[in-house]
Amino acid sequence: MGSNANTQELNADLATPTRLTGAEILWATLVGEGVSDVFGYPGGAILPAYDALRKFPIRHVLVRHEQGAAHMADGYARASGKVGVCVATSGPGATNLVTGIANAMLDSIPMVCITGQVSSKVLGTDAFQEVDITGITLPVTKHNFLVNRTEDIAPAIRYAFQIAKSGRPGPVLVDITKDAQQGTAIFDFAAAKPRPYRPHPMLHVDESGLAEAADLIRGAKRPVILAGHGVLESGAMEQLRTLAERAQIPVALTLLGLGAFPASHALNLGMMGMHGEAWVNHAIQEADLLIACGMRFDDRVTGTIATYATKAKKIHIEVDPAEINKNVKIDVALVGDLREVLEQLLPRIPGRDGAVWLKTIDNIKGAAAVRDIKNLPDSGHLYAAHVMHDLWRITGGKAIVATDVGQHQMWEAQYFHHEQPRTLITSGGLGTMGFALPAAIGAKVACPDSEVWVIAGDGGFQMTSAELCTIAQEKIKINIAIINNGFLGMVRQWQEFFYDSNYECTPLLSPDFVKLAEAHGIAGRIVRTRAELAEAVEEARSAPGAFLLNFMVEQEDSVYPMIPVGSALHEMIRRPGKDPLLETPEDK
Ligand SMILES: Cc1cc2nc3c(=O)[nH]c(=O)nc-3n(C[C@H](O)[C@H](O)[C@H](O)COP(=O)(O)OP(=O)(O)OC[C@H]3O[C@@H](n4cnc5c(N)ncnc54)[C@H](O)[C@@H]3O)c2cc1C
Ligand SMILES: Cc1ncc(C[n+]2csc(CCOP(=O)(O)OP(=O)(O)O)c2C)c(N)n1
Ligand SMILES: [Mg+2]
Numbered sequence: 001m002g003s004n005a006n007t008q009e010l011n012a013d014l015a016t017p018t019r020l021t022g023a024e025i026l027w028a029t030l031v032g033e034g035v036s037d038v039f040g041y042p043g044g045a046i047l048p049a050y051d052a053l054r055k056f057p058i059r060h061v062l063v064r065h066e067q068g069a070a071h072m073a074d075g076y077a078r079a080s081g082k083v084g085v086c087v088a089t090s091g092p093g094a095t096n097l098v099t100g101i102a103n104a105m106l107d108s109i110p111m112v113c114i115t116g117q118v119s120s121k122v123l124g125t126d127a128f129q130e131v132d133i134t135g136i137t138l139p140v141t142k143h144n145f146l147v148n149r150t151e152d153i154a155p156a157i158r159y160a161f162q163i164a165k166s167g168r169p170g171p172v173l174v175d176i177t178k179d180a181q182q183g184t185a186i187f188d189f190a191a192a193k194p195r196p197y198r199p200h201p202m203l204h205v206d207e208s209g210l211a212e213a214a215d216l217i218r219g220a221k222r223p224v225i226l227a228g229h230g231v232l233e234s235g236a237m238e239q240l241r242t243l244a245e246r247a248q249i250p251v252a253l254t255l256l257g258l259g260a261f262p263a264s265h266a267l268n269l270g271m272m273g274m275h276g277e278a279w280v281n282h283a284i285q286e287a288d289l290l291i292a293c294g295m296r297f298d299d300r301v302t303g304t305i306a307t308y309a310t311k312a313k314k315i316h317i318e319v320d321p322a323e324i325n326k327n328v329k330i331d332v333a334l335v336g337d338l339r340e341v342l343e344q345l346l347p348r349i350p351g352r353d354g355a356v357w358l359k360t361i362d363n364i365k366g367a368a369a370v371r372d373i374k375n376l377p378d379s380g381h382l383y384a385a386h387v388m389h390d391l392w393r394i395t396g397g398k399a400i401v402a403t404d405v406g407q408h409q410m411w412e413a414q415y416f417h418h419e420q421p422r423t424l425i426t427s428g429g430l431g432t433m434g435f436a437l438p439a440a441i442g443a444k445v446a447c448p449d450s451e452v453w454v455i456a457g458d459g460g461f462q463m464t465s466a467e468l469c470t471i472a473q474e475k476i477k478i479n480i481a482i483i484n485n486g487f488l489g490m491v492r493q494w495q496e497f498f499y500d501s502n503y504e505c506t507p508l509l510s511p512d513f514v515k516l517a518e519a520h521g522i523a524g525r526i527v528r529t530r531a532e533l534a535e536a537v538e539e540a541r542s543a544p545g546a547f548l549l550n551f552m553v554e555q556e557d558s559v560y561p562m563i564p565v566g567s568a569l570h571e572m573i574r575r576p577g578k579d580p581l582l583e584t585p586e587d588k
Helices: 022-032 044-053 066-080 093-095 100-106 133-140 149-166 178-182 207-219 229-234 237-247 278-284 336-349 356-371 386-394 409-417 438-444 458-474 489-498 513-520 530-542
Strands: 020-023 037-040 061-064 084-088 111-117 143-147 171-177 183-187 223-227 251-253 266-273 289-293 313-317 332-335 398-401 452-457 478-484 521-526 549-551
Touching: 020 022, 020 061, 022 084, 022 149, 022 178, 022 237, 037 066, 037 251, 044 084, 044 171, 044 178, 044 278, 061 313, 061 438, 066 084, 066 093, 066 100, 066 111, 066 336, 066 458, 084 093, 084 521, 093 100, 093 530, 100 111, 100 133, 100 513, 111 133, 111 149, 111 178, 133 143, 133 171, 143 149, 149 171, 149 178, 149 223, 149 489, 171 178, 171 386, 183 237, 183 266, 207 332, 207 336, 223 278, 229 237, 229 336, 237 332, 237 336, 251 278, 251 458, 266 278, 278 356, 289 549, 313 336, 336 452, 386 409, 386 478, 398 438, 409 452, 409 478, 409 489, 438 452, 452 458, 452 521, 458 513, 513 549, 521 530, 530 549
Parallel strands: 037 061, 037 084, 084 111, 111 171, 143 171, 223 251, 223 289, 251 266, 289 313, 313 332, 398 452, 452 478, 478 549, 521 549
Antiparallel strands: 020 183
């Protein structure tokens, strides 16, 4: 509900055209689009909108920095599949959104960002808090609008929603001048409906493409499915599973695809790429067919392109024609919504025996199937992998986890096994430190009944830790795990591997995180050994409010395997040491 306690519902009947102010039209249109929660921060140019907010059934979460608002809207969208909405004022409010908008753009997240703008009379005069935010965000939005007439607000907002969620999703910014918010116009929700979305002319899967793809799949001896974020965005989990099971094809996942195929499924290989499982990367290099489903062959996934999967034909199922042949040369492109394309493809795919190839992959796996350090005996040291593994085990793998960016993010991907779609919320393309805490707030607002965890590094957490106060004010129950290694760990790792261990500017002083939480009325606890880990996690889970755990982990641990930039997918740096460690009974 609008932040004001004496909410008075406005009689803005969506079915009856009514004269309203632009500010009222803005909220009424959002209500019409199904919005129940927004994340924002007020200021002069958006004040008319805030003044009208109390009349509408919308929860407004007051953030501490507009970057937080954008990440919350982003986390909300990732967790729910709905469009996330954030609001900011002109000038610095709007520019503070930019990192969050770019983050959503790089990961194709549907978001509508609303900014106030100076009045149209003074536009272009360097008026107080005037910036050209449509100009600034042009390269990092799917589309943006400057609206300076009251009657254009409803059509612009409705169009923004359509653009944000259609085809390849993305963020859309609507910049509304103050006078447009203050003026009045007839609000006619139905008349403001955009023309139906016209898919790109190339979004037509022809019969010959389907037949070619089916032939390749039928004839393949060593096929691998590469499943990405598009599986989640398209809602194609079932179709993907049917394809994999019917044709007995193993599934490798991108970081953003984790959860799109159950981690425990026998055909799930695990994550591919720079910090993926060694056997997954080897299987891709050995494959004779790759079936890419809603993934964009990011450089973190391919290693050097020249040496990438040279023995494999490639089928690419993808909604954005611009992605075809962008990084990797494709043999058969099926351009369209993944779920629809798979539905058309599946009737052409007969049952297939994949036993020989699956056995080969098992052999490639060998002893490496046991992850590197999960099973280190308790020597008094706490490893981040221990934290991830135990968190996964204790939560039954069902929690929604929002990670930050760095080593802890990769360890989470390796050791926390996601069974369900939309349970991993992580910044992939932009790699934005500071993402986890606000994104988790957004996820919890979207899914109030879910258990939500933040997993953040000591560095990234400090970038947006002011949002602890948002949690306190909004009484948001999330649990926070800080993986405190005293370093900007991922950068330290690169310094160790590629810069002669010159740890320049990566040792990091942090505040006492437990006291910091306490200062916000949030309980917390420090954890130094594995023996305390499970009990601490249970204490956090059962606490009535938000809870912070400060895990003091091994400081100079590294993420393995790692493909150095410029190397082939199979040229991974492995954890030093002769034999992989064996599982201890404790971990079974
Ligand atoms: C420190 C760090 C390390 C990383 N290491 C790795 C790593 O080891 N392995 C790894 O995989 N990633 C890694 N990443 C993430 C990587 O940078 C990319 O973000 C990720 O690989 C992209 O995954 P994706 O292609 O599945 O998702 P996106 O980038 O979101 O692309 C999704 C694709 O699906 C398409 N799509 C969307 N909707 C549909 C639809 N309805 N139908 C069909 N297609 C659709 C989109 O057009 C797009 O092409 C790392 C990131 C960081 C920050
Ligand atoms: C906003 C931003 N600035 C800089 C970076 C570069 N960067 C990537 S990982 C990393 C270190 C992260 O340190 P920390 O949050 O402590 O996590 P750790 O790697 O130690 O787990 C840095 C500085 C980034 N990704 N984002
Ligand atoms: Mg760190």
